[in-house]
Amino acid sequence: MIVPARPIASEALSAAACAHCGAPLAPGQARFCCTGCEGAHALIAGLGLAAFYARRESEAGALRPEVTATSIDLVPFAAAGRDGTRRLELVVAGLTCGACVWLVEQALAREPDILSARASLSARRLTVTWRGEAGRANDIAALLARLGFRAAPFSPACLRATEDAEGRELTRALGIAAFGAMNVMLVSVAVWVGTDMGPALRHGLHWLAALIGMPIVLVAGMPFYRSAWVALRAGRPSMDMAVSLGVLATALMSLSETVFNGPYTYFDGATALLALLLAGRALDRGARRRARQSVAELLALQEGTIQRLLPDGRTEAVPAEHAAAGDRVLVAAGERLRLDGVAEGDTLLDAAATTGESLPRRFGAGEALPAGAVNMGAAFTMVVSAAAKDGSLAAMARLLERAEQARGRFVSIADRASRWYVPVVHVVAAATFALWWGALGAPWQVGLVNAVCVLLITCPCALALAVPAVQVVAVGALFRRGVLVTSATALERLASADHAVFDKTGTLTEGRPVLIPEGQDPAVLAQAASLARASRHPLAQALARAAPDAPALDGVHEVPGQGLVRGVARLGSPAFCGLPASVDGMTLAYRDGDAAPVVFRFADRLRADAPAAVAALAGLGLDAELLSGDGAGAVDAVARDAGIAGWRAGVDPAAKQARILALKAEGRRPLMVGDGINDAAALAAAHVSASPAGATDLAQTASDLVLQREGLAMLPGAIRIARRAQAIARQNIGFSLVYNVLAVPMAVAGFVTPLVAALVMASSSIIVVVNALRAGKEG
Known part of the structure; x- marks a missing residue:
């Protein structure tokens, strides 16, 4: 069951029939004949499409949805939280704009048991948290599928495959649109510049432009049409609906002019329009991919295979994501650690990829080893401490994305504005058509062209990207700086x-306290250091480091809160060794039997x-x-x-x-x-x-x-980047608002052609993203 069903006043079914499909109810069934109908009914009600039931055909069973299982069982991927919650991370195909993100989040937010749903446009990642059983994971995927989005468990490989498929489709559509635009332009130029062309020749050229342009419009525009159709079915307007309406209206108007042999057609404008829009989307996609590069690079560190040690001593190569905590792994010289682990021996690691440390660091047996580090020494064996999805790299990636997806003050302003954008744009476009055709008495073609310009030139994408793009770039830049x-x-x-x-x-x-050299007797220092090796106290460890050759001793007993004892030798607080309480500061005292106590003083270096x-x-x-x-x-x-x-x-x-x-x-x-x-x-x-x-x-x-990284040097730079990011966010919001304040009246007044509108609209999104890329610099 997706959500508890709510009554719909427009239902026209009997009490003994399914409230969704009209099929007869079996004994014990209250309102629905199956869970599929119950889920479909709840979805339609939740999306505000109750009028559907008043208009549908009442044939019994005709509306029963197919109850099909998802291709991937998502239950094992639902991570359990300590407070009884579940978290599921998915990569979602089909997220193309801020409106898609809003649709997904709003649809999931209406589920009563879902606590949060956050989608990232840049990373295509959806994180859902709910309270209840893990089985809800498949219900969530089914709900996304009904909204028109495909979901799979999040992984770098899955994200890359989704991006590759979307990229290929976008590139293919752009190639088709550009090829068609060039060829249609060759035909259209003759009509536009011809001075002594007869009606018959003009009619023939119009039909030739139509034969080339209409298939191009129908095929190359599929990325927009498909997204618009999904939004339309879900009852949520999107900017792709405005683009689709603009392109199709221009093409259909041109076809009408062709049939009736009008003076001009706009097949050249429609195809060039598509080419420009697709080029803008491709450039925007590339800029956003660059913006989220830090997360992609981080996740890429854990991709690849590891050499897992078997009980019989042999090794097997397995993908890193298949390893579990407790597995023993052989790490070759020069190999990158794909997983977190615990060293079984001494090793030298370069952890610059995740911590930015400039020099390799030595790790001893039993120390925690960070994933992403490179083995700079000999081969060694480690015990995996956390699976890939639970390790430090995955945790850092989640933190980065949580920060990138943050809904701060500026993001909230942009979200609220974008939510009203598309409905207002359609109203303004309709009013423009009515103004020109009705009030001003212009031909309907003129009114339609101006309405199309309004649809195209007003785009919420620039405003929707204004702050999130800055956030992604700034967070990524800070991560790369440590x-x-x-x-x-x-x-x-x-x-x-x-x-x-x-x-x-x-x-x-x-x-990290260090011993202050005060002319101590080397023999006494060595004896005290041997005792100190039995304690994990910072001062004892500092004393042990001061005499690295001093051997460890057996039979050392620790008196909690006071010090160490072995026979007649003592090491600890001054009072523990018989010195007056006036001896203070970072000190340790050592006393061997009746000998005079020796005081070791320490300092913590700035x-x-x-x-x-x-x-x-x-x-x-x-x-x-x-x-x-x-x-x-x-x-x-x-x-x-x-x-x-x-x-x-x-x-x-x-x-x-x-x-x-x-x-x-x-x-x-x-x-x-x-x-x-x-x-x-x-x-x-x-x-x-x-x-x-x-x-x-x-x-x-x-x-x-x-x-x-060690030190505080990154802190001032972080403040500079944060201030620069906020300034650029304000610039982007200001640019988006000024752009629309200027562009809309010009389109309504008829000063803009559809081709120019498409060029300006695509440029606005690109300008916002390119400006956001500056946020990674200190200023």
């Missing part, structure tokens, strides 16, 4: 940020690019301040080195959040940058937030942006 945008409205909020609040440890500093980043933010108009839970001395030193005038020490998580809320109450728009669990509340409360590479999962989840 900034992952995770929030729907992050770009708008980042562009308006005017105050920066930084955490200290792990944000402005490296979060990130190399932190001062430059703070200075760049100041240049962008953002004041900076530092909030930290550390002592005043350490916080003051870091703030001074980073160039931050305002700082607060001893700040707990609640105080950080309170400070963010106080700034917002003052009218400021704070950007919070933090990396720890204790920063999560402040990150969530901020106007916009970011977390650096290496931040905790909770901090990254609460952030609007995640810096994929």
Whole structure:
């Protein structure tokens, strides 16, 4: 069942007959004879086409839909959420414009159990979330099929196949239209310039133009006609309906003039019109493909085969998407990791494709390995930690697309305007025809030509693309620079940020303590480091790194919160080793029996690019301040080195959040940058937030942006791109509105020909997309 059926007042069937097809009902059947009829009835009611039942034939069973299963069972692709929801990701063939996206989203939004339905025009991806059984996945695909869209489980290969098929059809139609336009033009030129041509010769040339032009119009226009027919059947107007009406009306008017031997025909205009419209759509499609390149490149990293290890030691080559968590995989030297995994030995990986790190990084046994990295060392074995659809690459792609599809303030304005566009355009076109033919007394051909110009020159595509194209380009550009945008409205909020609040440890500093050389005895240092290897505490690890040759020891016992003990040797807090409480800061003490305790002091180094980043933010108009839970001395030193005038020490998580809320109450728009669990509340409360590479999962989840590379250098650039993107979005909206304000009156007044209208309309969409491509540059 698609949706619960709602009564339709216009039904003219008896209580014992199916409310949809009229077939007799069996005992126990309330309103419908089958689930197919129930679904068709609900769909028609939901789309506002109830008048259908008043006009149909009442032959029993004539309207029963065929209940056919989808070619692909989508149930296994419905991912279960923790809160009892289901999520399905589909690639949808047939999405050609913003109106198609709106139709799909609106039709699914009327389903009572569907929580959200978001379609991406650029990626052809539809993400549907509902509460209920996984079996609803096939119902959703069936509903899309009835609307005229083909759906399949989303994958890069499926998306590419769909795009290739659509691209071939578009190229074929463009070739036919261009060939026909050139040949019809040769015939039409003779009529247009002929001065002493007789009626018989003119009639013959008209028929020759018709013989060439009509098949071209019917065949080359199929991409528009098919889309218009789907929209018409669904009861939703689309811009392709206006284009189809314009082209067919011009061709039929020309055919009428041919039959009655009128002075002129417009077969040349109709065929050239199609060629221009198809060329514009092809160029627009190419520009949008370039805009979504970042997602395509990301998904392409997980395509290909892997060498899966079998229990008997042999390997088998399988597609990466067929691997499951727990599989052991052999990674050859120079091979790219298609999946996330855990290393079984040391390895050297280049992770530049996903994190932008310029240098390869060494991973030890047991460390998590990121998909997309390239093995720069010897062959090694890893254990797959997540299937392709659940891995880090797929998660990043989803985050990118969520940000690209964001419905911010500007997108919402464009959506609402586009929704009213097509109905208004048809009304204006009809009024134009009535004005010229009725009020002004012009020939009906003149009125029709002017009405066609109105249909063609007013296109919502430019407005519908004005902001989404900018969003896609900006999000992709930020990703390539190492900034992952995770929030729907992050770009708008980042562009308006005017105050920066930084955490200290792990944000402005490296979060990796180092031992301060103070003339320690190498033998004592080695003994302490051997003890330190038994602990995961950051200071213990720093001590172990300071003496890499010190061997690990057995029999080390850890006293929680105090330190390590082995025999009479101790390593831990100063108080644990018998020193007075006045010894503070980042220190460890070591004591071997009755020997005097030795103190090891550590420092957390400032990130190399932190001062430059703070200075760049100041240049962008953002004041900076530092909030930290550390002592005043350490916080003051870091703030001074980073160039931050305002700082607060001893700040707990609640105080950080309170400070963010106080700034917002003052009218400021704070950007919070933090990396720890204790920063999560402040990150969530901020106007916009970011977390650096290496931040905790909770901090990254609460952030609007995640810096994929080490350091803060990307942050000022991200703000510049966000501000540029918002400026370009305003430009696109302004251009789209001004274009239509100027173009429509000119078409109504008869100053535009159909050919010029098509050229201007196609150019408007291209201009908007080309302008959007500038959003990827810092400005």
